[in-house]
Amino acid sequence: MYSRAYKLAVALPPIAWVILFMLLPYGLLFLYSFWTVTPSQQIVHQWNLRNYSELLRVPVYLEVLLRSMRIAGIVTLLSLLLGYPLAYFVSFHAGARKELLYQLVIIPLWVSYLARAYAWKTILGSDGVFNMLLQYLHITNHPQGFLLYSPFAVVLTLTHIYTPFTFLPIYAAMEHIPRPLVEASHDLGATPLQTFWRVIVPLSIPGLIAGATFSFVLSLGDFLAPLLVGGPSGIMISNIVVSLFGAAYNWPLGAAISACMMVLVIALLFATERLEKKWSFA
Amino acid sequence: MEFRVSERSNGSPRWLAVYAALVFAFLYLPIVVLILYSFNGAGVGGFPPRNLTLDWYRQLSQDSALWDSVLNSLMVAFCAMAISIGLGLPAALALDRVSFPGKALFRHLVLLPLILPGIITGLSLLMLAVVMGLKLSLLTITLGHGTALIAVATTEIFAGLQKADPKQEEASLDLGANYWQTFWRVTLPNLKLPVIGAALLIFTLSMDEIAVSFFLIGRENTLPLEIWSRLRRGMTPEINAISTIIFVFSLAMIVIWYRLRVRSGEEVADLVAPATEEAV
Numbered sequence: 001m002y003s004r005a006y007k008l009a010v011a012l013p014p015i016a017w018v019i020l021f022m023l024l025p026y027g028l029l030f031l032y033s034f035w036t037v038t039p040s041q042q043i044v045h046q047w048n049l050r051n052y053s054e055l056l057r058v059p060v061y062l063e064v065l066l067r068s069m070r071i072a073g074i075v076t077l078l079s080l081l082l083g084y085p086l087a088y089f090v091s092f093h094a095g096a097r098k099e100l101l102y103q104l105v106i107i108p109l110w111v112s113y114l115a116r117a118y119a120w121k122t123i124l125g126s127d128g129v130f131n132m133l134l135q136y137l138h139i140t141n142h143p144q145g146f147l148l149y150s151p152f153a154v155v156l157t158l159t160h161i162y163t164p165f166t167f168l169p170i171y172a173a174m175e176h177i178p179r180p181l182v183e184a185s186h187d188l189g190a191t192p193l194q195t196f197w198r199v200i201v202p203l204s205i206p207g208l209i210a211g212a213t214f215s216f217v218l219s220l221g222d223f224l225a226p227l228l229v230g231g232p233s234g235i236m237i238s239n240i241v242v243s244l245f246g247a248a249y250n251w252p253l254g255a256a257i258s259a260c261m262m263v264l265v266i267a268l269l270f271a272t273e274r275l276e277k278k279w280s281f282a
Numbered sequence: 283m284e285f286r287v288s289e290r291s292n293g294s295p296r297w298l299a300v301y302a303a304l305v306f307a308f309l310y311l312p313i314v315v316l317i318l319y320s321f322n323g324a325g326v327g328g329f330p331p332r333n334l335t336l337d338w339y340r341q342l343s344q345d346s347a348l349w350d351s352v353l354n355s356l357m358v359a360f361c362a363m364a365i366s367i368g369l370g371l372p373a374a375l376a377l378d379r380v381s382f383p384g385k386a387l388f389r390h391l392v393l394l395p396l397i398l399p400g401i402i403t404g405l406s407l408l409m410l411a412v413v414m415g416l417k418l419s420l421l422t423i424t425l426g427h428g429t430a431l432i433a434v435a436t437t438e439i440f441a442g443l444q445k446a447d448p449k450q451e452e453a454s455l456d457l458g459a460n461y462w463q464t465f466w467r468v469t470l471p472n473l474k475l476p477v478i479g480a481a482l483l484i485f486t487l488s489m490d491e492i493a494v495s496f497f498l499i500g501r502e503n504t505l506p507l508e509i510w511s512r513l514r515r516g517m518t519p520e521i522n523a524i525s526t527i528i529f530v531f532s533l534a535m536i537v538i539w540y541r542l543r544v545r546s547g548e549e550v551a552d553l554v555a556p557a558t559e560e561a562v
Contacts, residue, residue: 001448001451010372011372011380011382014372014373025407029405083305085301088298092296105306112528120312121517123312131329160312181356215488217397221493223401238401243325245497251409258401
């Protein structure tokens with residue numbers, strides 16, 4: 001039905017753009033990671049694996065990567081713990097207020113990322129809302145400093161930011177569950193709990209995997225929340241990359257870390273795509 | 283055809299409602315604090331907020347550096363929107379109707395910036411700018427946003443195409459209209475809502491984008507980067523005030539969008555869902 005000219009006209013511009021502004025830059029990232037920087041801070045195109053061996057040799061890189069993965073893992077778990085029951089409630093038990101509640105989950109996404117991270121600073125700070133509340137209730141009589149500038153603050157902030165992202169695909173998956181299936185389960189004598197575990201959970205697994213991937217990958221690569229609320233013990237892998245591209249001026253090493261992150265993320269996406277296919281019922 | 287599982291037959295789990303309320307409380311606590319402290323005379327710390335005042339808004343209205351950055355952000359967002367829609371629309375059509383070698387790779391690449399941490403996209407574009415000898419400026423940020431957000435345009439418009447009826451285009455072509463006329467008179471009007479929806483979403487995402495911009499910034503700041511540089515120097519409720527204003531503004535846009543959808547008789551479908559569903 002569509003002529004050759006039509007096909008070329010719609011396909012060529014986006015393909016050209018994607019090659020120039022995506023494939024090429026991502027490729028450059030890998031190229032840089034095989035180059036090196038001289039003591040006089042010049043990037044020379046000397047092909048070698050030194051950056052990668054450096055990553056394996058100096059323990060701090062692996063340590064921070066593992067810490068980032070631990071933080072991202074906890075954020076993912078918490079986002080699922082908050083987002084999954086919420087999605088179930090809104091999708092199956094909200095009645096007439098369903099649309100409203102759904103919008104209420106989305107609205108926080110329209111508040112600027114920085115503003116939300118920064119609000120946690122107001123809440124957790126030593127003269128912040130939380131500390132004053134603790135003192136007001138006589139749970140403690142002096143400000144607790146451990147709240148802010150800690151991995152705890154990073155986890156809390158990232159969980160807050162990524163819970164709606166986790167909620168969305170789970171909710172979408174639940175909305176796609178045919179309601180007669182749920183009715184049938186009731187009619188055939190299953191208790192609500194059995195229906196939940198044996199009908200709703202298995203059918204919502206693709207959404208759950210998608211939501212988990214979202215929060216894990218995005219929080220793994222975050223560098224702003226750690227800078228704002230993390231303090232020295234909350235530093236994550238992207239913060240190291242930022243400093244390598246800034247003050248430390250070692251682009252090739254920074255590129256090597258980014259390349260590793262990218263490979264990690266793409267491998268994860270492949271794995272989850274297969275998992276989702278395996279669990280999808282359509 | 284809607285089967286609503288009645289709450290009663292399901293044993294209305296009260297604890298679940300309580301749990302959901304607590305999650306909402308968690309989601310809204312920082313937002314309430316943010317807005318409340320924009321009126322706090324005593325600064326960003328302390329509890330409870332006291333000496334409620336509009337001073338921060340007054341100070342904000344005279345802060346020309348901040349408004350310059352707002353203007354920059356608006357400019358970037360408009361241009362990014364044009365780039366993303368201008369390329370996302372043909373990309374969606376191509377994915378729907380054209381088979382070409384490397385199509386799967388193309389699809390994955392287009393969607394990648396949605397799920398890839400912004401730092402990686404930002405850094406790779408920085409390297410491209412260096413290699414191409416481009417000076418960092420609002421232009422590089424615009425290119426970055428435009429490129430990263432093609433993903434949003436493509437997913438929203440592709441979802442819209444799946445719902446459109448291909449017979450209409452066929453009829454138009456059979457009746458003698460050429461492809462160009464068919465595109466403007468049939469294809470595009472059918473895609474009006476997904477295109478507007480994508481444009482709104484791209485606009486708001488670009489206004490708030492920071493991870494990609496962080497690496498592509500030249501001399502002039504966008505609003506998030508201006509806020510960022512101030513946060514590092516110390517906090518004032520002026521930041522709360524501008525964030526509150528932007529929030530109210532985005533909220534108004536969303537409400538207008540829903541009115542538009544409802545009036546056009548479409549089911550109130552989703553602004554955010556297609557993008558998040560497709561991305562993973």
